[in-house]
Amino acid sequence: MSDPTLLVLASLAEGDKHGYAMMEDIERFAGVRLGPGTLYGAIARLEEHGWIRPVASRDRRQPYTLSAQGRTHLEEQLAALDRVLRAGQRRLRQAT
Amino acid sequence: MSVNAKRAARLFVRLYPRAWRERYGGEFNALLDETPAAWREAANIAGSAARARLSPRLPAAFLASAAVFAPWQICAAAAVPLALLVLNYLLGIPAIREGDTLYIATRQLSVQAFCGSGSLANIVIGGGFLGIATAAGRRVRFAYLAAALPVALVAAQTGRIVWSAMAAGIN
Numbered sequence: 001m002s003d004p005t006l007l008v009l010a011s012l013a014e015g016d017k018h019g020y021a022m023m024e025d026i027e028r029f030a031g032v033r034l035g036p037g038t039l040y041g042a043i044a045r046l047e048e049h050g051w052i053r054p055v056a057s058r059d060r061r062q063p064y065t066l067s068a069q070g071r072t073h074l075e076e077q078l079a080a081l082d083r084v085l086r087a088g089q090r091r092l093r094q095a096t
Numbered sequence: 097m098s099v100n101a102k103r104a105a106r107l108f109v110r111l112y113p114r115a116w117r118e119r120y121g122g123e124f125n126a127l128l129d130e131t132p133a134a135w136r137e138a139a140n141i142a143g144s145a146a147r148a149r150l151s152p153r154l155p156a157a158f159l160a161s162a163a164v165f166a167p168w169q170i171c172a173a174a175a176v177p178l179a180l181l182v183l184n185y186l187l188g189i190p191a192i193r194e195g196d197t198l199y200i201a202t203r204q205l206s207v208q209a210f211c212g213s214g215s216l217a218n219i220v221i222g223g224g225f226l227g228i229a230t231a232a233g234r235r236v237r238f239a240y241l242a243a244a245l246p247v248a249l250v251a252a253q254t255g256r257i258v259w260s261a262m263a264a265g266i267n
Contacts, residue, residue, distance in 0.1 A: 018123070018126075018127075019123065019124070019126075019127035020127050020130040020131065023127075023131070035136065035137055035140025035141070035144070036105075036124065036127055036128060036131055036137055036140060036141055036144075037140040037141040037142075037143060037144025037145065038140055038144060039127075040120055040124055040127070040144065041144050041147065041148065043120075044116070044119075044120065044148075059126070060122050060123060060125070060126035061123060061126045061127070061130075062122075062123035062126075
């Protein structure tokens with residue numbers, strides 16, 4: 001799984017985070033190191049869709065939070081991935 | 097940590113559209129302050145800035161057609177060199193063979209150079225489309241695969257032209 005928008009949504013599902021915290025978190029749970037440009041490309045797209053939104057911050061670092069629509073979208077995407085995962089595993093078992 | 101990479105990354109941030117910089121510039125620079133600088137990150141920023149500029153301006157239909165058109169354009173580049181290779185090598189048909197050796201080489205060279213320049217022009221056009229589609233974030237892996245053989249063929253034929261020119265003593 002390497003879709004940056006999905007990785008960002010999955011990271012924010014745990015709680016609000018700013019850019020660097022997302023990069024670190026994503027590397028930890030997915031083993032993928034997003035470049036700064038890729039990360040902010042994903043953030044811009046997600047914000048455009050209304051799936052994430054900025055929250056108040058005291059410093060230059062801008063935290064983001066998952067919106068209700070974002071949570072629904074993430075659930076749908078994860079359910080689709082889960083179906084693919086199960087089908088793949090079942091077929092692998094049948095093939096051996 | 098490379099100071100030059102950090103400097104390049106800051107420079108590449110300026111490539112983003114003004115509206116993007118006004119919205120995200122502050123927090124993006126804050127992120128760069130925390131990120132260990134590397135050339136890979138700088139290249140990532142340059143590519144993302146190009147995408148941010150291209151994506152909203154170029155219609156999706158144009159980008160899709162560019163990604164499809166590019167390999168065809170590059171394949172067309174290989175048609176003439178391939179025909180020359182078949183004629184000259186496989187079928188044993190000599191290229192234009194008249195007069196003395198130098199004249200033959202010159203004629204052969206001029207015909208092949210003409211075809212070669214047309215092929216190279218096709219590659220440049222096709223490569224340009226491929227570059228635009230890539231920078232805009234299209235998935236064009238198939239296009240790169242499709243273009244690999246024609247590019248190799250044209251490169252081989254161009255090498256042959258240069259080789260024959262050198263063998264004939266033409267600079």
